Amino acid sequence: MGEQRHGDPGTPGTVERAGDDSGKFAIENPGLPPHRPRTTDEDPRAAKRAERQVSFLFILSIIGTLLFFVGYFGVGQLPLDETNMDLIRVQNTLLGLGTAFAMLGIGIGIVQWSRALMPDHEWVEERESVANEEDRSDAVSIVNDVIDESQIKRRPLLRNTLIGALAIAPLPAIAIFRDLDNSGNQSDDPAQNFGPERLRHTMWDTGTRLVRDVTGTPIRASDVTIGSAIHVVPDGLLDMHDDMLNQKAKAVVLLMRMNPEDMNISPEREDWHVDGIVAYSKICTHVGCPIALYEQHTHHLLCPCHQSTYDLTQEMKVVFGPASHPLPQLPITVDNEGFLVAQSDFLEPVGPAYWERDPRPAEEREA
Structure with missing residues (x-):
């Protein structure tokens, strides 16, 4: 064999090898630095x-x-x-x-x-497993x-x-x-000023007219065409000053119309619509983003924040995304002049889920 060149890995002493019992290290352990008192x-x-x-x-x-x-x-x-x-x-x-x-x-x-x-x-302490009472x-x-x-x-x-x-x-x-939900309208009952009860109630009430957002124009049932989507607020909201934004955040509604034959209606909701005209809260049940993207072809309502998708034909059932429950529906009817009005307030809390949330109607909760 030829002579090994300097630096060849095979040359003894050039590199340290695993398992070498010589007791030598490539770099000696310098130990802890000396402590300098402060x-x-x-x-x-x-x-x-x-x-x-x-x-x-x-x-x-x-x-x-x-x-x-x-x-x-x-x-x-x-x-x-x-x-x-x-x-x-x-x-x-x-x-x-x-x-x-x-x-x-x-x-x-x-x-x-x-x-x-x-x-x-500074000190070095070997790690040991806590296995018995003495170690504990x-x-x-x-x-x-x-x-x-x-x-x-x-x-x-x-x-x-x-x-x-x-x-x-x-x-x-x-x-x-x-104080996030504390408006200027105070009540003697603390539960009404703070907490989940504030989310159960909105400005909607029996006979409250549905009016267009921004303009405040009342809406006749005959004005709503199939496939349309209208942003709606309760009548009187736009005249408020101190508490308008707080109330609007809970009461804003999206009004839509579709062919009644395409709707799958629960027996208890058969009179909640007017010839295919339905009203649903536009507050996403995930984190409360406003929903406004309506696909007429698929009858899907899409939240732009996290893509939660609701199916209008199935009473706003969640078909995709992180939302936990359907959008609350506002029962509506028409008055003597043909204007759309609410039958009552929402029968369940609007907005995202929270730990005190009980989706049952008031009469069931009190029973």
Whole structure:
């Protein structure tokens, strides 16, 4: 055999091989770097100063939450005739600064706590499976060690300010979500001001005329042709000011007409239409997007947000997409002048599903 050249993989010692018992490594383990004490590790005054800094950041978070409440419940609840652009700017400033201080105070405070006060020693610990009671006790001991190293027991100022900041930080979000459906029309019953009962009732009532959205023109049954789709709202909605958008979001309807012979009508809904003219909520039952895409050829109604598809011939049954239940139908009839009117409100809640939602009619729920 010829002479092996320098660098040939077959040359002994050129590369390390798996299973080599020589005890050599291609790169020696350098070990952990030496620990460098921080100022707070050696100087108690520096540690105390860092503790006060972290506590100040937690207190700043509490102040930020309070600023949010001042803007939201104080400035934001002034009568409309006293509201001007200056007050709106003040409110937006309080809401923005309050949210920023509330979140950043906690975040930066925890970072500073871990950087300056928590132990920063590095160590290597082999991973072991927790298989018996002794190992479980060791795991509990490790958790206790972590608590001790965080110094949360030794530094009550940090602990108390952190608990206070974390306790009230979620309150602004809770207030906003609880107030999403809170309109100017207040009731003595809290369930009517908040919660799912607000979604059960709309402006539709017995004898309420169906009028065209935007124009407010009443609709005669003879004006609706087969294949048409008309955006409809209850009569009187467009004259409202303070609560129009809130009510429209629940009561808006799509009016369509098809050949009655193509409709599969449930026995209890035989009188809910007028010669093939039907009215359905246009609020998608998935996440509440407005539906307006009607295919006359297939009789399908399509939601543009997530492509939920409803079949008009099957009382708006979901035939495709993530929607969980059909669109609620508004019972309609005609009055003495030939105008389309509602027979009642929707008999089930409109919009997306939620955990308190009960699709049964009111008489069945009360039975």
